[in-house]
Amino acid sequence: MKSPGEWCLKAVLPRSDRQHILDELDELHELQVLKVGEVAADRWRRRQIWTFVFRALPTFWWRRPLSGFLRAMAQRDGKVSFWDTLRQDLRFAFRSFKRRPGFSLAAILILGVGIGATTAIFSVVDTVMLRPLPYPESGKLVHFGGHGGMRPSMYARWRDGLGSYESLGAAWNVPVNLTGDGPPVRLQTSRVTEDVFPLLGAAPHLGRLLMRDDYRGDLGIGVLGYGFWQRQWGGDPTIVGQQIRVEGRAVVVAGVLSPDFDPPEAITGAQVDLWLPFDVDDPEISTWSILSVVGRLKNDVGFLAAVEELRTFTTNLAEDLPHELVSQDGSIRYTRLIPLQISTFRGVGSSLVLLLWAVLLMLAIACANVANLLLAQGNARVREMALRGALGAGRRRIVRQLLTESVSLSVLGGVLGVGLAYLGVKAFLRFNPGGVPRIEDLAVDPRVLIFAFVASLVTGVVFGLWPALQAARGNVAEAIKEGGAASAGVYRGRWTRRGLVVAEIALALVLLTGAGLFFRSLLSMARVDPGFQTDHMVMVPLHMGGGYEAVQRQQFTRDVAARLGAQPGTESVAAGLTAPFQYLGANQCCIWHEVNEPGGGEGVEPLPMVMTHPISSGYFKTIDAPITYGREFDVSDEAGDGTIAIINEPMARYFFGTEDAVGRSLEVGGWGTFTVVGVARGVRHWGVARGIRPAIYVPYARWGAFSDIYTLMVRSTADSETLASLIRDAIWAFDPGLPVEEIVPLRQRVEASMAGQRFLSVLLGTFAGIALLLATGGIYATMLQTVGQRRQEMGIRMALGAKGGQVVGLVLKGGMGLTAIGIGFGIAASLGLTQVLRFWLFGIGVIDPVTLAAVVAVLGTGALLACLIPAVKAARADPLETLKVE
């Protein structure tokens, strides 16, 4: 497939040079592959092609092919060449800008804001969604998505049985502790199968990558990520071949990855510090759902064919493995296949597209606004154009001249817009709430500049064409004969202008409604009770890996809790596998089971996918979440066999209705039967926007201590710095080698869970605010001009005894009539368009009367003010003066 760069290069090179330059570039590219690896060489080639395009343009293009084209153009305009005409038109345009600096500046500013915002959002969409991933032939890469991770046993079946792929690779991403000299460090590892690196075209910066032999024996070999190598060892090349200690085990560093290699975010996460070999056939983990799987399709296999193959394969396999592949209701659980590119931006794509639409709406309003200003211009210049016509300028010639003027305006606006887009991109990088993939590559680059330029040209034609056609339609004789402002030409454009104002108001109303809905749902999020008290509460995620056995983890919890509990300010300490809001969004953590009544229950289906949460004693007291009835775990429970449970209200209601759940039994997956000792009201575990799902809590000592994931929770009135050092001291008193990477106030996590919504609200609010300004500005300008044109009429009315109030009423009636029509259209449009917002909204419906009423009130008030000023001006005018002028 030809890249846009190659396409442009072909377009700018003369035919005689095209083939050999492309061939020679290919040759140079091959040399680069040998030198720096495939990925870096591909980047080099893309860069060189663009350099070529921009440098070749003046060298090759200027004289030969273009001059022929221009000569051809020149023939059509009589004897004057295309360039001469253009130069003339440009000169004319700039002269007219100078004559009306207020109008020109306003138009440039309006267009600049519109184009700038569109360009900034486009650059984000381009970076995150449109640009190919930085891997060779990245369009052939697919991601096997499913519920959580894949089992290694299933992966092995796919690898051996599927025929659509050149190769498959899998990764298991685990955080580990790096120990050794200095303080322990927490790092992100990805254990990968041997096909992952070749499949992604990765190359080493130093040493080598993982090879077949590394997958035999004790797997004690690894490859460092470039960034981690720089951070941890300051880029020391002697690290290759040395041993480092990971989770107490020795790992030999085989090499360092190239800085050009970006880990595939959908597979491994954005940052991988250390790459280790993964043995798919390890029987111990073969049934754990841990793998992310990526595949490279064969060249002759299309995506849909691969989807079909996987489906057939799974259907056949389901007969052998009903346990793994068939749900309770008998349906087969198919794995979804997603192009890797789409999978990478899946979480944010729809929000970005929403922003793009919003910003395009704003650009449309800006266009309508400037078109309106131009129409007013056109009217004032009807005579001038008519005169030009009389002197022999054809209609086409006049249209062309006016279009040159509007396109010059929009290109100037575009220049301003690029500046604004640059600032916008900086602001986006600074304020984005995180979780946007590939965002580190965001920049205003040639692609974005080309977009801005094209957007400017299109904008110029869109808003300029109609006014130009209007102006050129002037009847020469009539215009010259009648003269003055009240000629027929003036009234001709009136309906168009009113239509534009109505459109502006309608579009602004749609944007304002959208922004209002977002804002309202943000408010209702902020009011949500997460089910626990977030103030004075911190969580400390710990990772007690190698060297810890279950018994020791349990003891450690007790020791740390006892020590911290004795400190001033500490109110309560507890631990759990995870804390509420630690993982936001998807089900990225925790243990999941199917829960059922023992013996199958009576008429109640088992609940699939219930979070089974191991917690220590005092957990609910520490997070200050109410127990509705029964009790929570106490220290004495830790000695027992651990078959007791606390369930939350949704779960109690599901299984026991209004009956008392305490004392009843529940069967939890393969863990056995538990007796309910308490019912908790319920906690939102994955963010404010997520509801309270059925959950079951079991004693940590028996069911959690096997896992190395562990989160300490402390409620204390001590100030944050003192508390942090108290917590570190307490932990390091028992294990000086345990990294304490972060101590997170829960309040901060609650804020973080709303950050995406807040960010979208702010952006949409900004666009809507600008739209409001533009729309009211449009009404103001139109009314001002109408008043100007009807000066004479007003003068006569007042001379005949009309009061100032009546004149004000007359003007207001006109302006507010337009506003009312615009609002009517806007409400109808927003009822339809905001349906798409359903996905983002929380706590309100898409048809929200409060929002709509507020928006109408705001827009109505704005419009009223915009009409009032020209109205008062009209009423204050001295009738004698106005009549005299005429």
Added chain:
Amino acid sequence: MSKKLLGEFEHHVLLALLRQGDEGYSVPIIGALEERTGREVAPAAVYIALRRLEGKGLLTSHLRSAHPSEGGRERRYYSITPEGMARMAEAREVFLNLWDGLELRLKGAL
């Protein structure tokens, strides 16, 4: 001196071409430039310099397809005209004249 002196980069490109023997094409020229200057060279810059030199009459060029064993690709081969050689000689002369007697000042920098 009636004509303008060669630009620095044009001079470099001509020297790299001279190194290829009677004629040469862009890929080895770029290789020689990168090797001898120790800097990355943009192919576009080299092509444009070659075109400019050809426009000034210091080079001639023709298209030729490589041998099928080398992929059968198309290449543009350049060779230096007598006028080009004369201009190079002149440029070298000027350069050496300018340097004459200044080598000692470079001590420590070399």
